[in-house]
Ligand SMILES: Cc1cc2nc3c(=O)[nH]c(=O)nc-3n(C[C@H](O)[C@H](O)[C@H](O)COP(=O)(O)OP(=O)(O)OC[C@H]3O[C@@H](n4cnc5c(N)ncnc54)[C@H](O)[C@@H]3O)c2cc1C
Ligand code: SF4
């Protein structure tokens with residue numbers, strides 16, 4: 001049964017703090033809406049929106065007081081769960097051998113306030129990669145376990161969003177503790193809340209609410225449904241996996257490679273990209289050694305290094321690896337697509353490469369080949 | 378993250394195989410890794426230098442692990458330099474092995490190029506330990522020069538135990554009376570029933586493609602031709618993303634992959 005929060009977001013923020021959470025959420029910094037620890041609900045980007053384009057991002061003033069009137073920013077929640085740098089272990093020489101220790105600081109208990117539906121699904125996808133197989137990444141698991149998630153449905157998708165065609169939004173899927181829909185009347189927001197867990201229910205009990213009547217709920221549903229009709233981008237829904245498998249020798253890869261800088265920005269901002277490398281070090285005495293795990297990118301030349309040479313030495317093969325993994329072979333490896341349609345890779349690509357456009361071009365090339373095979377009319 | 382922590386192993390024996398290759402026999406200092414099966418690999422750690430994937434080349438008495446390492450870069454050089462008494466780290470064993478148990482009763486055709494003989498040595502040793510479980514054992518070995526041939530004494534011993542061993546080199550040297558040329562030229566010498574055989578192949582990728590194709594042409598069913606593939610590996614447990622080959626994560630779905638699966642993937646350049 002949906003509720004209506006009768007006061008602003010401060011009550012929810014305070015309830016999360018009282019429950020012992022460190023609250024992370026969107027806030028305006030250096031001309032962008034970033035995710036960081038919120039010291040109060042006032043840190044939320046109230047009245048701020050964003051303008052998105054391939055290779056372009058700008059914050060802008062809204063003419064209302066929406067706190068969630070913006071879509072995906074430069075960061076996802078990934079750095080908080082799958083950290084860019086993790087010390088895997090350290091070791092000391094003892095006699096003619098060594099002793100290995102894993103000491104991990106107690107992870108913070110995070111509440112994520114304002115997780116968009118695409119990002120909620122991205123967290124679920126990383127869960128599957130890092131905890132769903134035979135081996136569990138315990139550093140990730142320790143941080144993930146206690147996270148309290150306040151999802152926020154999207155009522156105003158951005159120019160580069162395509163969650164509707166990936167089936168990940170704009171309505172929040174399962175996995176949240178609380179889910180909000182932000183409704184703006186006369187410039188000021190109201191929040192309809194749904195409960196997704198016992199923890200969510202316990203926190204909401206500390207927040208002033210009333211039953212949301214049927215009209216209000218219908219209104220919230222309608223806003224979200226309308227958002228699905230206003231996606232800035234569209235990804236062909238069916239057959240992506242087959243298209244990726246069939247297109248490995250297409251000319252389009254050469255074309256995109258002529259623009260791609262292999263900078264790896266797309267992999268850093270993508271909420272599902274999980275690849276890492278390791279770095280082994282010793283101190284000057286050689287008595288103390290450490291191993292660190294760092295984010296890595298398949299656009300890096302050394303990523304596929306073998307003694308005989310790098311497997312993916314051309315930029316073309318690296319872009320192809322990225323896209324075919326994301327949209328195709330991710331299904332084989334982890335049972336779902338690796339793309340949630342957040343559009344970040346489009347926005348933060350310095351040359352504005354747009355994966356929806358690349359897919360459309362690959363599809364066109366396939367159609368062309370098929371008609372070529374049937375013989376010109 | 379127990380899987381990420383190297384388990385200390387002591388070098389108890391170091392045998393120089395060739396100019397650039399040594400076999401290390403390792404024993405656990407205290408805790409030990411699970412017993413590897415032929416075709417699986419460990420992540421071998423050299424103190425402060427780094428960690429690389431290396432196949433298990435044999436077992437020996439139970440907790441002992443043998444691995445044969447060719448020095449090609451920083452980590453493998455450090456591993457090859459490890460003296461008896463020194464400590465290394467092992468994680469694993471990881472990956473899918475050759476599946477020897479699934480091919481009981483079959484003839485075994487083993488084809489190795491260069492260091493690729495290391496993971497097949499463990500097959501020969503396992504099969505010879507219980508020869509009634511398999512039919513004929515044929516071992517085809519390719520090396521660059523006679524001096525690069527791994528395990529020459531063991532090859533003799535295996536011959537005496539009934540293994541049909543054929544060796545070829547790319548470049549002969551004075552005194553070499555054996556075959557010269559591609560390993561595929563040895564396939565015609567194979568005295569085994571292809572339809573009743575399983576073939577395991579490990580070596581440079583081009584050698585594996587040609588050898589596997591020739592074996593299939595000779596009548597070995599493609600699903601019973603298995604290749605041990607190599608990609609960069611940082612974790613061994615399926616999280617680092619480095620070992621992808623199309624749909625496969627080779628540390629998890631390999632390194633041993635049936636030819637029917639591997640063939641279309643190896644055919645794509647830079648996949
Ligand atoms: C499943 C598997 C089994 C193997 N079995 C054996 C074996 O039995 N004997 C043997 O001698 N070699 C084996 N190799 C190859 C061995 O792992 C490489 O030769 C070694 O990683 C080279 O590292 P390096 O630092 O000495 O050389 P460099 O070429 O300088 O390597 C640089 C760095 O790349 C990284 N790297 C990760 N994976 C690889 C890789 N596969 N190849 C090259 N670099 C890599 C390492 O961190 C390495 O330090 C195997 C590889 C795989 C994937
Ligand atoms: S591939 Fe691009 S659109 Fe898809 S989830 Fe990653 S960053 Fe978002």
Ligand code: SF4
Pocket residue numbers: 259260261262263264265266267299345348349350351352353
């Ligand atoms: S697609 Fe764009 S962001 Fe990704 S590596 Fe190429 S240039 Fe960089």
